[in-house]
Each structure stands twice: as structure tokens, then as C-alpha cells.
Amino acid sequence: MIYRAISANTANVANRELNIDGPLVEYERRIAAGELLDGDACQLGTLWELQRLYDELVANAVACRLDRYTTSEKAGRSRWLWSRFIPQTSYAAMKGLYLYGGVGTGKTMLMDLFFNQLPSNWRKKRIHFHDFMLNVHSRLQKHKGVADPLEVVAGEMADESILLCLDEFMVTDVADALILDRLFRHLFSNGTILVATSNRAPDNLYEGGLQRDLFLQFIATLKERCVVHEIGSSVDYRKMTSTEQGFYFVGKHLSTLINQKFRQLIGEHIAVPQEVEVLMGRKLQVPLGAKGCAYFPFEELCDRPLGAADYFGLFKNFHTLALEGVPVFGLSNKTAAYRFVTLVDVMYENRARLLCSAEGTPIELFDRIVTIADAQKMAPRTSSRSMKSDLSDICVDNELGFAKDRTISRLTEMNSREYLQQHAEMLAEKQAAAIA
Numbered sequence: 001m002i003y004r005a006i007s008a009n010t011a012n013v014a015n016r017e018l019n020i021d022g023p024l025v026e027y028e029r030r031i032a033a034g035e036l037l038d039g040d041a042c043q044l045g046t047l048w049e050l051q052r053l054y055d056e057l058v059a060n061a062v063a064c065r066l067d068r069y070t071t072s073e074k075a076g077r078s079r080w081l082w083s084r085f086i087p088q089t090s091y092a093a094m095k096g097l098y099l100y101g102g103v104g105t106g107k108t109m110l111m112d113l114f115f116n117q118l119p120s121n122w123r124k125k126r127i128h129f130h131d132f133m134l135n136v137h138s139r140l141q142k143h144k145g146v147a148d149p150l151e152v153v154a155g156e157m158a159d160e161s162i163l164l165c166l167d168e169f170m171v172t173d174v175a176d177a178l179i180l181d182r183l184f185r186h187l188f189s190n191g192t193i194l195v196a197t198s199n200r201a202p203d204n205l206y207e208g209g210l211q212r213d214l215f216l217q218f219i220a221t222l223k224e225r226c227v228v229h230e231i232g233s234s235v236d237y238r239k240m241t242s243t244e245q246g247f248y249f250v251g252k253h254l255s256t257l258i259n260q261k262f263r264q265l266i267g268e269h270i271a272v273p274q275e276v277e278v279l280m281g282r283k284l285q286v287p288l289g290a291k292g293c294a295y296f297p298f299e300e301l302c303d304r305p306l307g308a309a310d311y312f313g314l315f316k317n318f319h320t321l322a323l324e325g326v327p328v329f330g331l332s333n334k335t336a337a338y339r340f341v342t343l344v345d346v347m348y349e350n351r352a353r354l355l356c357s358a359e360g361t362p363i364e365l366f367d368r369i370v371t372i373a374d375a376q377k378m379a380p381r382t383s384s385r386s387m388k389s390d391l392s393d394i395c396v397d398n399e400l401g402f403a404k405d406r407t408i409s410r411l412t413e414m415n416s417r418e419y420l421q422q423h424a425e426m427l428a429e430k431q432a433a434a435i436a
């Protein structure tokens with residue numbers, strides 16, 4: 001495999017010696033061990049970008065302060081203050097990597113493989129984008145009243161990690177859109193090296209969003225500070241690895257069935273209403289919970305003003321969600337669709353288990369959510385009277401229209417034997433850590 005990769009990248013090889021460590025070799029090892037399928041050429045092309053960055057980071061670890069803390073940081077002095085006395089010119093040289101492309105093509109898997117190959121004692125962090133933004137807002141709250149809180153927040157974050165790996169970069173919120181440019185300018189000037197995965201090319205981020213003109217500077221900054229690489233594959237590895245397991249039930253009025261399945265999961269335990277703490281002291285009411293399993297009717301979790309913070313809080317306390325009555329989405333319940341997409345992202349990130357009843361298969365749930373381009377293709381058909389009634393609830397929304405592919409792909413994987421095995425392993429690891 002590596003030889004295949006080498007021949008496809010002879011120019012790279014001619015320019016540098018092949019590092020025997022790093023993501024390429026680990027990828028090869030996992031294929032040989034049967035842990036991964038022999039990936040397509042697009043995965044290899046992406047691996048080469050990650051290997052290039054890996055080599056560069058290893059060679060420049062000291063200059064970038066990746067492998068150690070400065071004396072000021074060890075002593076707990078403010079890096080913001082200290083940075084005024086340390087020349088920072090070397091930081092600007094190293095570019096990060098922005099990987100984008102279709103769902104299930106392996107972006108997260110490859111980024112994680114890269115991240116895990118770097119020494120564990122380095123100043124590195126891997127975090128989901130939702131979690132990252134929640135963290136930023138929570139820190140901003142803490143520094144309210146300071147002249148430039150974003151500068152302080154960026155300084156704190158850069159103290160903790162120089163290499164920042166962000167999974168699922170997406171911007172749907174105007175509040176996030178308006179602070180990203182200043183936040184990342186401060187982070188980059190503090191030496192942060194960004195690696196990100198996304199379904200969207202930089203130029204398509206926050207497309208159609210409110211006050212998007214103010215966001216354009218961030219896109220320029222991102223392109224300046226990251227090599228932008230499209231994975232370019234159309235292989236959805238989730239479809240290749242999934243064997244269905246029976247945690248997703250299609251139909252209306254399935255509350256008795258979901259209730260029964262929930263009771264089976266909690267065994268002899270008694271489910272009672274619970275309250276969990278989420279970010280910034282907020283509380284979330286769980287209608288029924290026991291043995292790490294929570295039970296929610298869809299409306300109570302996705303048709304109320306809840307968001308990523310509440311969902312992260314929920315899955316800190318519960319590993320399984322029984323969700324009853326996921327509807328087909330359209331214009332009339334577009335906000336609930338956005339929340340459901342976020343819920344699935346947070347669950348997937350936490351390897352949580354989903355038992356649910358829904359009005360349709362994952363694809364059917366999102367049939368009426370379309371991008372502007374999809375809508376234009378459909379337009380001529382709407383002249384037919386019979387089609388008009390079918391399309392009355394069509395929701396044209398670019399952000400949701402792209403995000404739905406990820407959600408469909410993830411819902412399918414979350415009902416697979418492989419995913420449920422990972423869920424069980426995650427639980428076993430947590431239990432072992434709690435005992436130790």
C-alpha cells in the first residue's frame with residue numbers, strides 16, 4: 001500500500017526522506033491487521049497530506065512549542081503577558097490542514113489516526129467543533145468585562161494546545177460566524193496550528209447565513225493558514241462496514257414497542273425522571289432515566305429551545321437514548337430538523353447508542369429537505385398540480401441540505417453491529433477507568 005502511495009507521489013518522495021513513523025505506516029498496519037479496508041486513492045492522497053504535516057511537526061516541535069511549556073507557562077504566568085517578550089516570528093510559518101469532502105469518506109478516521117500518532121505528551125487537542133464553540137462561549141462568559149475577551153480566550157486556548165484538531169467544522173450560528181475571524185487571528189498569532197475536517201469547502205462555509213459578508217474575512221484567514229485539501233472520494237465507508245442491528249424502528253404509533261425495548265435495556269432498574277447539569281449551570285430535565293439509558297419523546301428533546309450544550313450534558317450522564325417518534329422533516333419543522341442533526345452529531349461523537357422509532361428510514365426523514373441546487377432541478381416539476389401538494393412542505397436550506405447526508409450516513413452506522421461494538425468497548429473503557 002505505501003509503495004502504491006509512493007508511486008503516486010514520487011515528487012514528494014524525491015523531495016524528502018520517507019519518515020518511517022506516522023500516519024502512513026499506521027494506516028498500512030491497520031489494513032494488514034484487518035482493522036481497515038484497503039482504502040481508495042483519495043484516502044491515500046489525504047494521508048500524504050497528513051504525513052507531510054506530521055513530518056513537519058516532528059521536525060519543528062521545539063520551535064513550535066509543541067513538546068514543552070515555556071518557563072512562564074510552567075510557572076503559571078500569563079502567556080498573554082509573556083508573549084510580549086518572546087519573539088513569535090517562527091509560529092507563522094507552519095500551515096495547518098483543512099480536509100473536506102463527502103460523508104463517510106474517512107476524514108475523521110484519518111485525522112484521528114494522524115492525531116494519535118503524535119506523542120501523547122504534546123500540546124495537542126482533538127475536539128468536535130460544537131464542543132469547541134461551547135468552550136469558547138463559556139470562556140467568553142468568564143472573561144466578561146475584559147477589554148478584548150477573545151484575545152484572552154485565544155491566549156488560554158493556545159497555552160493548552162498548539163495543535164488543534166477540529167472535527168466537523170461547520171458554521172450555522174450567526175454568533176459563531178461573527179467571532180471566528182478574530183478568535184482564529186488571535187489563535188494563529190499565538191502559534192496555533194489548525195487541522196480541521198468538514199463536509200464543506202471553505203468558500204461554502206456559512207453559505208446563505210445572516211451577515212455573511214462579515215464572515216468572508218474568516219474564509220480568507222482560513223485559506224491563508226491552512227492547506228485546503230478535498231478528499232474527493234465518493235466512497236461512503238459506513239455503507240461498506242454496516243450490518244443492521246435493529247435499534248431503529250420505522251412506523252407511526254410505536255411508543256409501546258420503544259417502551260418495551262427501553263425496559264429490556266434497563267433490566268430490573270426502575271426508570272425515574274432525572275435532572276442533569278449542562279453547561280453554565282443550566283439543567284436539563286430527563287423524562288425517564290435508569291442504568292445510563294434516557295427516554296425522551298422526540299418533541300421534548302428536539303422541539304424545545306435546546307442545543308449542543310444540552311446534548312453534550314445529556315451524554316456525559318447517559319450512554320443510550322431511547323427516542324420516540326422522529327418525524328419526517330420539512331419546512332414546518334425545520335428548526336427541529338437542525339436540532340436533530342446536532343443531536344445525532346453529539347451522539348456519534350460520544351459513541352452513544354440510539355434506540356428510536358421514526359416515521360421513515362433515515363433517507364425518508366430528510367426527503368423534503370433540499371439544497372438550492374436540488375430545488376432548481378425540481379422546479380419544473382412543481383408546475384404539475386399533483387406534485388404541488390407533495391412539495392408543499394419542501395424546505396430549501398443549503399446548510400441543512402448538506403448536513404442531512406451526514407446525518408443519514410451516521411444514523412445508518414449507529415444501527416450497525418460495528419458501531420454497537422464500539423459503543424460497548426467505550427463503556428467497558430469507562431468502567432475500567434472508574435474502577436482504577
Ligand SMILES: Nc1ncnc2c1ncn2[C@@H]1O[C@H](COP(=O)(O)OP(=O)(O)OP(=O)(O)O)[C@@H](O)[C@H]1O
Pocket residue numbers: 035036037038039040043101102103104105106107108109110168197198199236237238241406409410413
Ligand atoms: N479504509 C477504511 N476501512 C474501514 N472503515 C473505514 C475506512 N475509512 C473509513 N472507515 C469507517 O467509515 C466510517 C466513516 O468514516 P469517518 O467518520 O472518518 O468519515 P467522515 O468522512 O468523517 O464522515 P462525515 O463527513 O459523515 O463525518 C467510520 O466508522 C470509519 O471508521
